[in-house]
Amino acid sequence: MSVTALPMGGGHTGPGSDFAADAAVPPMLKTSGPSLWRRAKNRLAAVAVVAAVAVTAIPLVSMIWTAVARGSQRLDLALFTNSMYGVVGQGGGLLHALTGTVLITAATATISVPLGLAAAIYLTEYGRGQLAALTRRAVDVMVSIPSIVAGLAAYALFSMILGPGTRSGLAGAVALSIIMVPVVVRSSEEVLAMVPGDLREAGLALGAPRYRVIRRIVLPTALPGLTSGAVLGVARIIGETAPLLLVAGFTDAMNYNLADGRMATLPVFIYSQWSSKGLDAAAYDQRAWAGALVLMALVVVLQVLARALPPQIAKLRRNR
């Protein structure tokens, strides 16, 4: 078998010596051409790789297909204009859950973005020595907090302050912030580190104080990347179920007040439609899948937005 075209998919060049060290005597040096057995192994490996791609794609396709097929049965106007208040069996909608998701997500972003950005600015612009190392370590630890533990922590906080058994949208936002802050820190740090050092030095050389250089030069330059990082963070937390199930609870009615009482959200709506079915079980299943469809659409839109944002903003700024 002849050597095929070089299969490069974004491979980077670099020093090769340390990679070669591990390879013992390659068997191909012992024969003059690929034997039948070696060709068979090669073919087998290629088949395995194709199979791996198929195995990955099948669940995704199946999930999207199911959500569209089952969810579209209830994808009507009533779904977006009704809550589940007083609804048994057919009808009803997810307006209350959509409202809750929007409110809680907005509150989460309001808490997490400034906090995460501040930490990232500290790490890239000021951070030296032990405190910075400790902060980095803390971010690493926060990334590994399981989402349900974040929910428990928020519950513990709110029950210490307001007494046990409290449920509110705000507590949900706090729980989600524990998940979102490290995501924002990581992405912001990466973007801020990409701002050229020349720009900073130019600002400092003109006599601008450090905070002003950050405010007027570093942040505007990094803005597109920061925005996209924040949007990706939102996409990450918008589907979180477990923490909200614990601290925000579930309700069939509308609730616009983050600080008071149980608040429904889309993921918890899906869960509760499945877990507590009424008489007409099919109607609950349909609503669950319709909710899943709406939620997945939201996540996809956010992801596409995050990817499309940076170049657009950059262009806007250049044109001005």
Added chain:
Amino acid sequence: MAVLAVLAGVLIFLAVEGGPAVFYKQGALPAHATSFWQLAGPLAFGSLWVAVIALAFAAPPAIGVALAATVYAPNQRFGRLLAAVLDLLAAVPSVVFGLWGLMILAPLMGPVDAWLGRYLPWLPFFAGPPSPTGRTVLTAGLVVAVMILPIMAAMCRETFALTPTTLMEAGLALGATRWEMVRWAVLPGARSGMVAGAMLGFGRALGETMAVAMVLSPTPFLVSVNVISSDNPATIAAFIASTFPESRGKQVGALIGLGLVLFGVSLLISVIGRRIGRKAVPA
């Protein structure tokens, strides 16, 4: 600094509310457990067991997909398309996974469980009796495997892409088949990256709540490696989620204590994973 405060806050709140639970006796605990560790032990086993199954199912396709996106990709467009598919899979909310596992995968797994129970009953994993519903540890492990596949594949892809082009070209020039080139030039250098990705996925699998809670209907205090029976061990995260809404007072404290245990275990895993990962990418 703010991050430090938040993290310290998380630890303090958890410790204050959940710490005393370790010493609780019968009556204060959920599910009529006689001591905290009698409750925590089997649940910790369940978490680890489901995570191990998920890892076993997810690792080979994750490596395969990563290879497909780098070495085997016919062109850059294909690699990017595959990356987009993985991102999409990573972004699917966990409830949707749970719903899918329960309504689509579980009915398909019913006959598989029955087959395994009939032909491989001498293996302790398939001792049975097989569950007719497919709501088994095997199904839960498969669902979690699909959930952790993207993160593992992403990690592998990154390390595969670090393989020096010259090394791969040299391998092919020596007359190696493509597989031999992968085996002797790509995989050795990427070994620690693959292990780190596996640890990352394992940590994710441990903390996975909703999908497991929805697929399994657990039997308390059960420790069993049987993956096709309808008597399932529960996992820490799923137990917390399903018990929390009906819990009061000290029972909530016990659940928070369980959360602390889970946090500890997943922290350990991620620290190990990161240490290996750091070795993967020197400089």
